[in-house]
Amino acid sequence: MKLKPFLFFLLFIPQLIIAQHAGNQNYVAMNSRQPVRAGQPSPYVGVEVNALMNVKASSYTAVFNVTQVGGTSDSTNNLINSRIEKIIKGVMALGIDRKDVHIDMVSFVPVYEVEVEKKLFSKTYNEVPKGFEIQKNLHINYVEPGILDDIITLCADNEIYDLVKVDYFVDDLEAIYDSLQQAALRIVASKKSFYKAIGIDFDQFNMIFSEQRAAITPHDAYSNYQAFSSYSLEAVKQSKGLKEVKKQTSLFYNPISYKNFDVVINPVINEPVVQFTLNLKMNFTPKPETPKTVEVKVEKHKYFMLMPDGQMKELNIKCND
Structure with missing residues (x-):
């Protein structure tokens, strides 16, 4: 009788071990296993x-989006170029060549605000241009994957937080x-x-x-x-707000x-x-x-002549079929 709890514990151990290595992904989608059967002959x-x-990728390209707003087109462009230039100098200090950094113009649009025009019995809301917005994408090519952390930190120091994507390239x-x-x-x-x-x-x-x-x-x-x-069962028992x-x-x-x-x-x-x-x-x-x-057998015709003595004599006659 004393062996029963011990046997139950041994039977339950494999299930515990499997659960430890399954991970929380099992809550998202459970595995489905079906026996493998051969098809019909x-x-x-x-x-x-x-x-x-x-x-493993041979090289990588990180793409960052840079957005800048300003009062005039010149000031807006100068501000965004100043931020990008700091990034370029920073990545060059990390060992990245200048030719591995590419700037891509995305958009250059005016920014509007709404002005209220008061009249005697009504108000009119008018859109008026108040500045400009420039967006550029910064493409940075690199070889060592670990350097991306330094690039992200460098971009964050210059108020660039939008990492659009990372492309992977393989040679040969x-x-x-x-x-x-x-x-x-x-x-x-x-x-x-x-x-x-x-x-x-x-x-x-x-x-x-x-x-x-x-x-x-x-x-x-x-x-x-x-x-x-999951919710706390104790909170449910005490009728507390969840x-x-x-x-x-x-x-x-x-x-x-x-x-x-x-x-x-x-x-x-x-x-x-x-x-x-x-x-x-x-x-x-x-x-x-x-x-x-x-095999097709061609039957040759034979010709006979009845002789005066009553005998049949085969005639040697060649016919062209």
């Missing part, structure tokens, strides 16, 4: 290979897809070897083939996340799952990467049976 054979390769795409193709070919050879082992002769099939490539950058792979919390606090919505890097891939190159990642995928599909259809050759 078919005279056609399909071979599909999915390959994935994780690649041809070599990347070549690695994916070689890995996919090994999987194809392995699958065909398996099919041959169960009696499929690919020499008796015709093949059609298709290929699809894709690249997924990190800014396409972020998902929304909202922390989960004031719901707004849950902070954040983002997390959510790369492509490996579950649908036959091969993954560089599977262990600890930072956002560019994910390259290759999908190969081969459909094998049975070759049509070769029709049997039918």
Whole structure:
């Protein structure tokens, strides 16, 4: 009888351990697992290979939006250029070359205010120009990902807070897809070897083939996340007023799952990467049976003559058919 609580504790431990590693994402979407079943047998054979390769970016481009308002066009432009020039000097001090900084003009528009014109029995509200607004985008190219923190701090010191996006760039795409193709070919050879082992002769099939490539950058792979919390049961029991606090919505890097891939190159990642995928599909259809050759026999006509003695004599007559 004393062993029952201990056995119950042992049975419950694996569930506790799994929960510790699941994370709060489970509150957002629960996993769905279904048993894998083969499809219905078919005279056609399909071979599909999915390959994935994780690649660190070779370089990055951070884009910041800079907005400036002023009383005149000259003063507004001078103010925004002064702020941008401070950023340029700062990033050059971080080791970034001047040619890796690009300024992109976005908009230059007047700013209006409303003036009230009082009349004897009414008021009129008129829009009048009071200044100008300039927006420019600042593109900064860099190689080391850790330097982005210093760039953001530098921008914040100059009242630039809008990080629009970060682009990821990868060199030598041809070599990347070549690695994916070689890995996919090994999987194809392995699958065909398996099919041959169960009696499929690919020499008796015709093949059609298709290929699809894709690249997924990190800014396409972020998902929304909202922390989960519950009300205090003690507050409910005491009939206290409950004031719901707004849950902070954040983002997390959510790369492509490996579950649908036959091969993954560089599977262990600890930072956002560019994910390259290759999908190969081969459909094998049975070759049509070769029709049997039918031998046509041409029957030659024979001619006979009845002789006076009553005998039949074959005549040697050649006819052109």
